[in-house]
Amino acid sequence: MxxxxxxxxxxxxxxxxxxxxxxxxxxxxxxxxxxxxxxxxxxxxxxxxxxxxxxxxxxxxxxxxxxxxxxxxxxxxxxxxxxxxxxxxxxxxxxxxxxxxHLYTRNLDNLPPAPGMTICQEDDPDQWAEWSAQGFGGGLEIMRAVAQAPDTRLYTAWLDGQPAATAAMSLTDGLAALHGTSTLPAFRGRGAQTALLAWRLHQAVKADADLASVFVTPASPSERNIVRAGFVLTGFRLTFRQR
Incomplete structure (x- = not known):
């Protein structure tokens, strides 16, 4: 295309x-x-x-x-x-x-292996929002709004029997938009976000999506994870605010 x-x-x-x-x-x-x-x-x-x-x-x-x-x-x-x-x-x-x-996209073929880490789809939006906000270091109200939005799938990765990281995915016309990624401080550096990324790609295929997209902060650890997972830089999202 x-x-x-x-x-x-x-x-x-x-x-x-x-x-x-x-x-x-x-x-x-x-x-x-x-x-x-x-x-x-x-x-x-x-x-x-x-x-x-x-x-x-x-x-x-x-x-x-x-x-x-x-x-x-x-x-x-x-x-x-x-x-x-x-x-x-x-x-x-x-x-x-x-x-x-930065805006990255990925065709949903040649996916990375499904993760071995325990990942659950979260049915309690308020609980997911609390864990997500803990990972972000704040922003509980906005994470509640994200969690309660229709057609949003919420996921939690578990390590040592505890919630370690959160992520979300929304599907629109064959596009799987990945967002809401957050890792609780005690579990950083243990691969939870990489596992959640692979998990969502597999779930997107099951939902008949053909493309995944994600916005990331330039030069961040998230950007490095995205590139390793086969995403390619496609463009930028510009946000303008009236002074």
Whole structure:
């Protein structure tokens, strides 16, 4: 698949999946922008540029009004192929780039071996969120929002009879989006995230997905794990926030 078409597919899937966070709050559609309000002061309160095309000035005005109505600064996510067209308008409106994680993808063939570590699908979203927040060192409310979102599969890796790490996976139109990766401090460096990564790839195949994606911080241990698992750098996610 040509790179632009692949990025279009990924952006559209991210925008559609983003709406699951707004079911208990609000969802707004402003041309190609899909906006969500998930709850007070949550970083999920943002919009995805899913395309096709870019929002008009009127659509940006309406999105910004939606954000202000909920007491949030307008925040927009987009993939790297869309940024050049929209960047001048965003700069004029006072938006600034706040994050630039790498986007990796992997076709679901030649998978790594299934892990030997004990991994369970978690049925208690609140418990999963607590363990996940412990690994991240905070952020319990956002992890609860992630855990309670529809069509999100939650996994926990166990070591020495204790929860060691968490991870999540969401499926949208054949795309398995991997996220929510967190390791509790006492279990770092023991391969739990590598096991959860392989586990989710196998689960994605069973769910008839054909592609996996993940966003990672550049030069982080997570990026090294992703590359070792056969993912390839596909683009970037740019997040702009209005000052």
């Amino acid at each position: 040509p790179m632009t078409n692949l990025l279009d597919r990924l952006a559209q899937a991210e925008a559609r999946a983003h709406t699951r966070y707004g079911l208990s709050g609000a969802v707004g559609q402003f041309g190609p922008l899909t906006a969500v309000y998930a709850g007070a002061a949550l970083v999920l309160n943002s919009a995805w540029l899913g395309g096709p095309g870019v929002p008009s000035a009127d659509e940006l005005d309406a999105f910004e009004a939606f954000s202000r109505q909920h007491g949030e600064a307008p925040t927009i996510h987009m993939l790297s192929h869309a940024a050049p067209t929209l960047l001048p308008e965003l700069e004029e409106r006072g938006y600034a780039l706040t994050s630039l994680p």
